Amino acid sequence: MSVLTDDALKAMIHNEGYLVETPEEMTEAYKKALIQILLVQADTELMSAPAYYMAACKAPSLNTRLSAYAIIQDELGHAHITFRLLEDLGMDKEHLIFGRKPNEFKNPFGFDQPLETWVELVMANAYFDRAGIVLLSDPFQNTSYGPWKRALAKVDKEELFHLRHGEVWMKRLCEAGGKIKAEIQRAADWMFPMGVEWFGMPDHLKRHTAQLEFKLKGKTNDQLRQDWLSAVVPLSESCGIKIPAHFDAESGHYVVDYHLPCDYDASQKQWLFDKPITWDQVFERWKRRGPTNEEYVNMFQRQYKQFMTSFNGGA
Amino acid sequence: MSVATEVCTEDRVWQALKDVNDPEMPISLVDMGMVYAIQIKNSTVKIQLGPTSTACPALDFIREDIEKRLQQENIERVEVEWVWDPPWTNDRISEEGKFILTTWGVSV
Amino acid sequence: MNSQFESVAELPKEAKQPFYDLMLVLADSKHLLGLRYGEWLGAPAIEASISAVSMAQDEFGHARLFYGIITEFVKHGSKAREEIAKQYRNIETLDREFESWMDFIAANLLVDLALTIQIEAFQDSSYLPMRRMIGKISQEEEFHLQHAHGWLLRLAQESEKSRLGLEKSIKKIWIPVLHWLGNPESRSEKILLEMGLQKLDSEALRNRFVEVIGPLAEEAGLDLPISGDAVTGEWLLATELSWKGWDEAFRRLSKTGPDAATFAQIDCFHTHSYPVGS
Numbered sequence: 286m287s288v289l290t291d292d293a294l295k296a297m298i299h300n301e302g303y304l305v306e307t308p309e310e311m312t313e314a315y316k317k318a319l320i321q322i323l324l325v326q327a328d329t330e331l332m333s334a335p336a337y338y339m340a341a342c343k344a345p346s347l348n349t350r351l352s353a354y355a356i357i358q359d360e361l362g363h364a365h366i367t368f369r370l371l372e373d374l375g376m377d378k379e380h381l382i383f384g385r386k387p388n389e390f391k392n393p394f395g396f397d398q399p400l401e402t403w404v405e406l407v408m409a410n411a412y413f414d415r416a417g418i419v420l421l422s423d424p425f426q427n428t429s430y431g432p433w434k435r436a437l438a439k440v441d442k443e444e445l446f447h448l449r450h451g452e453v454w455m456k457r458l459c460e461a462g463g464k465i466k467a468e469i470q471r472a473a474d475w476m477f478p479m480g481v482e483w484f485g486m487p488d489h490l491k492r493h494t495a496q497l498e499f500k501l502k503g504k505t506n507d508q509l510r511q512d513w514l515s516a517v518v519p520l521s522e523s524c525g526i527k528i529p530a531h532f533d534a535e536s537g538h539y540v541v542d543y544h545l546p547c548d549y550d551a552s553q554k555q556w557l558f559d560k561p562i563t564w565d566q567v568f569e570r571w572k573r574r575g576p577t578n579e580e581y582v583n584m585f586q587r588q589y590k591q592f593m594t595s596f597n598g599g600a
Numbered sequence: 601m602s603v604a605t606e607v608c609t610e611d612r613v614w615q616a617l618k619d620v621n622d623p624e625m626p627i628s629l630v631d632m633g634m635v636y637a638i639q640i641k642n643s644t645v646k647i648q649l650g651p652t653s654t655a656c657p658a659l660d661f662i663r664e665d666i667e668k669r670l671q672q673e674n675i676e677r678v679e680v681e682w683v684w685d686p687p688w689t690n691d692r693i694s695e696e697g698k699f700i701l702t703t704w705g706v707s708v
Numbered sequence: 709m710n711s712q713f714e715s716v717a718e719l720p721k722e723a724k725q726p727f728y729d730l731m732l733v734l735a736d737s738k739h740l741l742g743l744r745y746g747e748w749l750g751a752p753a754i755e756a757s758i759s760a761v762s763m764a765q766d767e768f769g770h771a772r773l774f775y776g777i778i779t780e781f782v783k784h785g786s787k788a789r790e791e792i793a794k795q796y797r798n799i800e801t802l803d804r805e806f807e808s809w810m811d812f813i814a815a816n817l818l819v820d821l822a823l824t825i826q827i828e829a830f831q832d833s834s835y836l837p838m839r840r841m842i843g844k845i846s847q848e849e850e851f852h853l854q855h856a857h858g859w860l861l862r863l864a865q866e867s868e869k870s871r872l873g874l875e876k877s878i879k880k881i882w883i884p885v886l887h888w889l890g891n892p893e894s895r896s897e898k899i900l901l902e903m904g905l906q907k908l909d910s911e912a913l914r915n916r917f918v919e920v921i922g923p924l925a926e927e928a929g930l931d932l933p934i935s936g937d938a939v940t941g942e943w944l945l946a947t948e949l950s951w952k953g954w955d956e957a958f959r960r961l962s963k964t965g966p967d968a969a970t971f972a973q974i975d976c977f978h979t980h981s982y983p984v985g986s
């Protein structure tokens with residue numbers, strides 16, 4: 286552990302562009318914040334795989350199934366890279382993947398939801414992977430943790446492929462019009478607000494966090510949400526998909542046209558815009574987890590448990 | 601005949617393809633060693649490409665990217681043919697490509 | 709001296725049906741093997757999950773090449789797409805999901821190897837497009853065999869329980885895999901050999917299979933119906949095959965086909981309304 290104080294480390298990072306390379310250079314608080322942010326990334330990558338797999342089972346052709354599997358493999362690879370980083374920080378990779386309970390995974394609420402059709406997979410690529418890119422290109426450019434920064438170079442490029450896949454398909458399906466475009470609209474109706482909420486509490490309600498102070502990331506929640514909106518809103522509009530947000534020329538910002546946050550009926554995949562709630566209530570909903578949380582985690586853990594008990598005489 | 605045919609040479613197509621990256625790698629198709637042959641016949645540019653794997657999910661993207669880049673050269677008629685013989689291997693990556701991949705954390 | 713063929717249209721009339729049957733058996737088997745691999749997203753280690761999904765893609769990639777040849781048959785009007793969709797011709801052992809990681813590794817070794825051996829019998833085939841594509845397929849399959857080999861040793865050495873479990877999984881699919889490599893009495897095989905489309909007969913393919921499996925089984929200490937040893941280098945199959953009820957167009961005894969859950973995934977290809985192109 287570093288002999289520096291937190292303040293001294295923060296000063297070095299902010300003033301000298303200091304990159305932390307090993308656990309020996311970290312303070313306790315730095316390490317704690319780093320583990321927290323890495324775990325969110327690792328779990329998000331990991332849980333996107335079963336979500337995408339669920340939709341890949343509905344792929345409309347061999348070529349589309351191939352693309353879906355390629356994306357799933359990338360996500361697993363990214364999870365693997367990130368769990369390895371956590372391992373370097375003294376965490377037990379095997380326990381993290383196979384030993385935790387479903388509700389202990391830190392993935393966003395969006396990947397606790399079933400992706401039930403090819404359209405939903407495409408939209409997840411277009412909206413959720415865009416969220417992933419926004420969230421990861423920030424540390425790629427700004428993070429003070431060297432090993433993470435370098436690992437993100439590959440991750441970033443591969444996520445761009447997923448995004449392109451999503452956007453190309455979104456456009457193609459919207460051009461088809463009719464029922465197919467209506468299906469895209471339906472997916473956007475629940476997935477767009479999911480993306481908005483993904484970035485968490487607005488800045489005016491949130492204190493500066495250790496993650497920003499240690500420059501594990503460089504941008505605030507609102508800045509990241511703006512980055513996401515500035516890509517997703519024009520994309521949706523160009524496809525003729527209606528979304529509850531617009532560009533406000535006066536402030537120069539994208540604004541959402543409903544009370545953020547609001548309630549969500551997961552069983553119907555429907556946002557209840559007329560039921561505003563508080564962020565504390567959002568966190569409670571996230572904690573209660575979405576409908577497929579257990580199913581997705583079980584997809585990973587079931588065989589490991591069976592394997593360990595039936596062949597080694599106990600887990 | 602269009603103007604393009606008069607100025608369109610294989611060399612120019614090779615040069616242009618150096619600007620087209622593999623959709624999943626920060627390396628051009630040329631440095632990846634994927635471009636097997638370029639032929640120009642009757643104002644059509646025929647490009648033979650060796651995909652890195654039979655499962656390559658980005659074949660459509662590669663084709664589109666090539667077409668888009670060649671349009672900038674006023675080349676409109678492009679045929680991309682996927683060839684498997686000889687199979688693409690890592691050895692086909694150029695020295696420069698290998699260097700980029702190494703800095704990128706991929707072993708070749 | 710055989711003639712050589714550049715397309716389905718050039719094939720002699722009597723060779724068309726046998727060649728079509730074989731291409732479809734290969735395409736459907738590769739497709740389903742890919743699905744089965746993909747179902748192991750949750751393998752017992754994340755590295756294994758990545759390998760499973762990666763191998764699944766290879767299988768899909770190979771299936772795509774064989775379906776490409778089938779598409780030619782459709783284009784030339786000799787086969788209808790609907791007919792193809794109805795009769796799924798995968799190797800029998802892939803009808804349903806693998807029950808355990810042992811089953812996965814058994815199939816990774818036996819089924820994948822059998823398919824590769826059949827494909828490598830097209831080396832120097834008179835069907836030229838095939839000749840050109842098998843090099844890439846073989847190259848990709850090298851990793852599958854390495855993967856199977858690595859896990860075979862690991863499971864066999866882990867504990868007696870796991871070695872016996874693996875043996876059981878292998879024996880469960882042993883006969884269908886050997887059957888799949890073909891019946892030397894079959895009329896189609898004779899035609900394929902006569903036309904030089906396939907260069908090795910099914911007995912030779914089974915010998916190749918045993919030559920690869922024999923040393924691996926010995927190394928892992930598995931008791932399989934193979935005689936011979938590493939010293940003499942001769943490996944012989946100690947299994948009698950009965951061909952009663954074997955269907956040469958499907959290369960299997962029972963024509964039950966994939967289970968309902970699997971069919972649901974294949975059916976998506978025909979029941980959707982998305983503009984997916986060819």
